[in-house]
Amino acid sequence: MTTKITQNTPRHGPASAVENLAPNPARLWLDGLTAAGRRGMQSQLRHCADILRPGTTTDSYPWHMLDYASVMRVRAYLLDAGYAVATVNMALSALKSVAGAAFSMGQLDADRLTRIRSVRRVNGNARRQGRALDSGEVRAMLDAAAAFPAVRCQRDRTILLILCGAGLRASELVGLNVEDINTTDGILRVREGKGRKSREVHLARKVRTQLRRWLKVRGGRDGPLFSRISRADRSGAQRLTTTGLTGLLAQLRDAAEVAYFTPHDLRRTFITRLLEQGADINIVRQLAGHADVSTTTRYDCRNRSAVDNVSRAFRCW
Numbered sequence: 001m002t003t004k005i006t007q008n009t010p011r012h013g014p015a016s017a018v019e020n021l022a023p024n025p026a027r028l029w030l031d032g033l034t035a036a037g038r039r040g041m042q043s044q045l046r047h048c049a050d051i052l053r054p055g056t057t058t059d060s061y062p063w064h065m066l067d068y069a070s071v072m073r074v075r076a077y078l079l080d081a082g083y084a085v086a087t088v089n090m091a092l093s094a095l096k097s098v099a100g101a102a103f104s105m106g107q108l109d110a111d112r113l114t115r116i117r118s119v120r121r122v123n124g125n126a127r128r129q130g131r132a133l134d135s136g137e138v139r140a141m142l143d144a145a146a147a148f149p150a151v152r153c154q155r156d157r158t159i160l161l162i163l164c165g166a167g168l169r170a171s172e173l174v175g176l177n178v179e180d181i182n183t184t185d186g187i188l189r190v191r192e193g194k195g196r197k198s199r200e201v202h203l204a205r206k207v208r209t210q211l212r213r214w215l216k217v218r219g220g221r222d223g224p225l226f227s228r229i230s231r232a233d234r235s236g237a238q239r240l241t242t243t244g245l246t247g248l249l250a251q252l253r254d255a256a257e258v259a260y261f262t263p264h265d266l267r268r269t270f271i272t273r274l275l276e277q278g279a280d281i282n283i284v285r286q287l288a289g290h291a292d293v294s295t296t297t298r299y300d301c302r303n304r305s306a307v308d309n310v311s312r313a314f315r316c317w
Contacts, residue, residue: 023105023107024059024063025063025064025098025099025101025102025104025105025107025108026045026058026059026061026063026098026101027058027059028101028105029097029098029100029101030042030045030058034171035171040090041090041094042058044090044091044094045058045061045094045095045098046058047091048061048074048091048094048095049061051073051074051077051078052070052073052074063098063099063102063107064102064105064107064108066095066098066099066102066108066112066116067112067115067116068112068115068116068118068119071092071095071096071099071116071119072119074091074092074095075088075091075092075119075122078091079122085122085123085124088122089121089122092119092121092122095116096116096117096119099112099113099116099117100113130261130262130264130265130268130301131261131265131268131301132265132268132269132271132272132273132301132302133164133258133261133265133266133269137256137258137259138160138164138269140256140257140258141160141252141253141255141256141258142157142160142161143256144252144255144256145157145160145252145255147255149229149233150217150233151217151218151229151233151234151235152229152233154210154213154214154217154218155214155218155226155229155235156248156252157210157213157214158210158211158213158214158226159173159226159245159248159249160249160252160266161206161207161210161211162188162203162207162211163263163266163267163270164266164269164270164273165203165204165206165207165270166188166201166203166207166270167201167266167267167270167271167287167288167289168188168190168201168267169264169267170242170245170246170263170264171242172190173226173245174224174226174239174240174241174242174244174245175191176188176190176224176225176226177222177223177224177225178215178221178222178223178224178225179222180225181211181215181225183208183211183212183215185202186202186203186205186208187200187201187202187203188200188201188203189201190289197289197291199286199287199289201287217235218235219235221237223237223239224237224238224239224240226239226240226245227239227240228240228244242263245263246262246263249261249263249266267288267299268299268301269301270288271284271288271296271299271300272299272300272301272302274287275300275302276302281293281296281297284296
C-alpha cells in the first residue's frame with residue numbers, strides 16, 4: 001500500500017514518517033554559510049522550529065511545509081515576547097532563505113514562496129546593544145597583561161590591540177594565520193570574513209609594533225597566528241577558539257577591574273573611535289567589512305554630548 005499525501009495533511013501536527021524522509025532545505029542552506037554565520041542562523045531556525053512545532057529542531061522540522069501563516073506566526077510570537085527588532089528580522093530572513101532552498105529543491109511551489117517572501121520586515125529602531133570602551137580601559141588591560149607570563153602577555157596584548165585597532169570579529173581573529181600578516185607594510189588580510197568576503201586592514205603603528213613583538217616570541221612556524229599557550233608559557237600549534245578568546249578577555253577585564261564587555265564590543269570600540277576622529281562613515285564601513293552603511297551606524301556608540309558639540313559648532317555662513 002502506498003501512502004498518499006493530500007492537501008488535508010495537518011501542517012503543524014506530529015511529524016509523519018513521510019515528512020522525515022524529505023531532504024532538509026534548512027540544512028542545505030546552513031551548509032552554504034560561513035561557520036560564524038551558520039551558528040547564529042542555526043540558533044534562529046531552532047527557535048523557529050520550536051515555536052511552530054514544540055519539541056522539533058532544525059533537523060526534524062518539516063521545512064518543506066512552510067507557508068505564509070507559519071512565518072507570520074513566528075513574527076507575531078517574537079514580537080509579543082518582546083524580542084528586539086533586529087532579532088525578529090533575522091528570524092524572518094532565515095525562514096525566507098530556507099523557503100527559497102525548499103523551492104530550489106522542488107519541495108515548495110512558486111506561489112507559496114511568493115507569499116512567504118511577502119511577509120514584511122518589522123520597522124522600528126533596533127535596541128542598541130553593547131558599548132565602546134574608552135582609552136583608559138584599554139590601557140588598563142594592556143598594563144594588567146604585564147602580570148602574565150611573558151609569552152601570554154605578548155599574545156593577549158596583541159589580541160586586544162588588533163580587536164580594538166582593526167575591528168575584527170572574534171571568528172575572524174581566531175581564523176588568522178601567520179601568512180595573513182604583512183609586517184613590512186603593516187597589512188592584515190581577513191581572508192574569509194562574514195559573507196565569505198575578504199578585506200585588508202592597514203594597521204596603526206602601535207598595533208604593528210605589538211604584532212612584531214608577538215611574532216618574535218611566537219616563533220617562525222606557519223599556522224594559526226594565535227594559539228593556546230601551555231602552562232609552561234609556550235605557544236602551541238592548537239588554534240585559539242572563540243570560546244578561549246572570550247575567556248582570556250574576561251581574565252584581562254577582571255585583572256584590570258574594567259566593566260563588563262564582550263569581544264564584539266571591541267569591534268564597536270574600533271568603529272566608534274574612527275567616527276570620533278572624523279573618518280568618513282563609508283570608509284569606516286569598508287574597514288569594518290560591512291556591506292551596508294546602515295549596519296555601520298548601529299555600531300556608533302558616541303554619546304549625546306558628541307552630537308551636541310557638533311550641533312553647537314555648526315556654521316552655515
